[in-house]
Amino acid sequence: MSEASVLSVDGLETVFHTAAGIVRAVRGVSFDVRRGEKLGIVGESGSGKSAMALSILGLIEPPGEVVAGSVKLNGRELAGRPDRELRAVRGKEISLVYQDPMSALDPVKTVGAQLVETIRRHDRSVSRGAARRAAVELLRDVEVPQPERRLDDYPHQYSGGMRQRVMIASALANRPDLVIADEPTTALDVTTQAQVLELLDRLVSERGAAIVLITHNLGIVAEFCDTVRVMYAGRLVEGSDTRTLFRAPAHPYADALLRAVPRPDRLERGPLPAIEGAPPNLAQLPPGCAFEPRCPLGAGRPECIGEPPAIRTFDGGRSAECHFAEEQLARSEVAS
Numbered sequence: 001m002s003e004a005s006v007l008s009v010d011g012l013e014t015v016f017h018t019a020a021g022i023v024r025a026v027r028g029v030s031f032d033v034r035r036g037e038k039l040g041i042v043g044e045s046g047s048g049k050s051a052m053a054l055s056i057l058g059l060i061e062p063p064g065e066v067v068a069g070s071v072k073l074n075g076r077e078l079a080g081r082p083d084r085e086l087r088a089v090r091g092k093e094i095s096l097v098y099q100d101p102m103s104a105l106d107p108v109k110t111v112g113a114q115l116v117e118t119i120r121r122h123d124r125s126v127s128r129g130a131a132r133r134a135a136v137e138l139l140r141d142v143e144v145p146q147p148e149r150r151l152d153d154y155p156h157q158y159s160g161g162m163r164q165r166v167m168i169a170s171a172l173a174n175r176p177d178l179v180i181a182d183e184p185t186t187a188l189d190v191t192t193q194a195q196v197l198e199l200l201d202r203l204v205s206e207r208g209a210a211i212v213l214i215t216h217n218l219g220i221v222a223e224f225c226d227t228v229r230v231m232y233a234g235r236l237v238e239g240s241d242t243r244t245l246f247r248a249p250a251h252p253y254a255d256a257l258l259r260a261v262p263r264p265d266r267l268e269r270g271p272l273p274a275i276e277g278a279p280p281n282l283a284q285l286p287p288g289c290a291f292e293p294r295c296p297l298g299a300g301r302p303e304c305i306g307e308p309p310a311i312r313t314f315d316g317g318r319s320a321e322c323h324f325a326e327e328q329l330a331r332s333e334v335a336s
């Protein structure tokens with residue numbers, strides 16, 4: 001773990017026990033997040049992004065189980081700690097912005113009551129009056145109009161975009177060192193998406209926090225994130241700084257994701273290329289590369305069928321988990 005890392009994840013493994021067998025949702029995931037860094041985690045639905053986030057926070061419930069790995073926050077081990085200890089950390093040192101704020105906010109409590117509860121949960125020396133004043137300032141920080149009045153409204157009285165602002169206010173209430181945002185803009189229109197991301201960027205930067213943004217939207221990652229990790233079938237298959245990966249991906253899956261995104265500098269007519277097939281059944285993973293059946297580069301190659309690929313590292317700290325990463329990288333560099 002680097003001294004500058006606020007979060008260090010090493011060999012994280014999460015499974016779900018189902019009637020169909022053991023689903024390996026997170027498979028040996030390792031990464032660091034530096035203080036002040038904005039890291040994007042991208043991949044299709046079902047790739048394990050949300051399961052990984054919940055595993056880091058200690059929120060996996062039966063039939064799920066974290067079976068291996070280390071999660072260190074500011075050098076302190078969180079994996080395997082009792083929920084009582086983790087509750088003291090969640091919301092104070094590490095917080096989560098949920099995908100759907102309506103399901104995360106309590107519909108029978110006012111927004112103000114929920115923010116006051118969040119503030120006082122970690123510091124009982126704060127009076128209710130002081131917490132209420134702090135809640136007003138939080139709503140003002142996230143640009144909720146007339147915060148003194150809106151404090152006593154219920155979540156259903158807020159628009160979708162405003163509810164997401166309340167979630168951001170709650171996540172940042174105790175000035176955490178790390179914010180995990182799980183698809184925070186999925187249900188929002190494009191204009192509101194941009195406003196929420198700009199707000200999140202500003203507030204996290206002002207507080208010196210790091211952020212892990214989980215999304216399937218590569219456009220958001222290109223605009224928002226310093227670094228990016230690509231997740232497939234429970235594994236982080238490529239990672240680098242955002243500009244490098246978008247210019248020349250070294251994993252065929254990352255390349256396929258980027259090709260499926262409309263780009264103003266590529267105005268060819270016709271449909272965007274799709275990734276053929278579907279993600280694998282995580283209860284019945286193949287012996288080789290999980291992406292092999294869908295891969296335009298490695299499909300049918302003995303190496304890809306027979307054994308899982310090792311991580312390849314390149315100059316600049318980038319990495320890719322592919323038998324033919326060098327070949328893919330050469331193709332990407334020619335195409336760019």
